[in-house]
Amino acid sequence: MFHKEGNKIILITFIIVIASFLLVDNFIAITWLRVLLMVTLLVFLGLILQFFRNPKRNTVLNNNQVVSPVDGKVVVIEEVFEKEFFKEKRLQVSVFMSPINVHVTRYPIGGNVIFSKYHPGKYLVAWHPKASEENERTTVVVENETYGKVLHRQIAGALAKRIVNYAKAGDTAVQGGESGFIKFGSRVDLFLPLNTKIKVELNQKVRGGESIIAEVNE
Incomplete structure (x- = not known):
């Protein structure tokens, strides 16, 4: 498919x-x-x-968990100051996609899309420290009552010249459902609440819509 x-x-x-x-x-x-x-x-x-393959993924819907939005390798897990939407400290988890990975972007949580914005920009290599702020990118924020607000950001890489974003403010997001597509190498950043329990490690390979990135820390 x-x-x-x-x-x-x-x-x-x-x-x-x-x-x-x-x-x-x-x-x-x-x-x-x-x-x-x-x-x-x-x-x-x-x-x-x-x-351009689009394999079927079996997402187990769970409002207490964040699933990986894409296939790839975890390259960043750190506390950062998110400047665009939250304007406060968040836990950032970044997944890098090589050209051989599936490039469908999926909603990490279910809920309401409360923010969606496209930014034109540069095409620095996806792992460049400034790629998250200077490259072509889209920012989407989904909110639900259990997890709160989760931001995922599609970031174009040196080869990616087009980001497709289906999310619009006011949409209902289904966890694991398609939120976009990035053509060729790229990465996706997740920004999570500070009290989140991270369930992945650096360099771990993850599958979009299936791998658990984080869960509510009870």
Whole structure:
């Protein structure tokens, strides 16, 4: 199953690959070179298809927990001052996505979308310290009665030139449901209440909509 954001790119890629196959087959006489070019075209097609895959995820709905919004690796767990919405200290958990990860962004908690804003910006590498404030990004805040307010921020990387954000203020968010898509390498930051109990470690691999990032600290 492929994500709708990839439909146009996948179609164009198929056309290019088929046209290139015909050209290679008709105009390249050297057998080893013809085979090499065809294999390269198939690998390219495979990379595009795997990037836009959209596997089904089984989210266990739980208002006491925050699930990972994306697939990837946890690269930041620290207390920071969140400047845009909360304007106070929060726990930040960041997940980095490589080009081979699924790039669907999912709601970390269920509730009401109370804030959604797009920011144009630079394309620094996603792990750059200033990427969260200077890169192209979107900020979404969801609130529910159990967990309070949770902010997740899509951040474009050096390769990502387009962030897609479906969340609008006033929407009802379903935990694990799609909130957006980021094309190519990127990262997502989560900003959580200070009394949150973090359930992941640095460099841990997580799955969007399934891995538990944090829970209410009772």
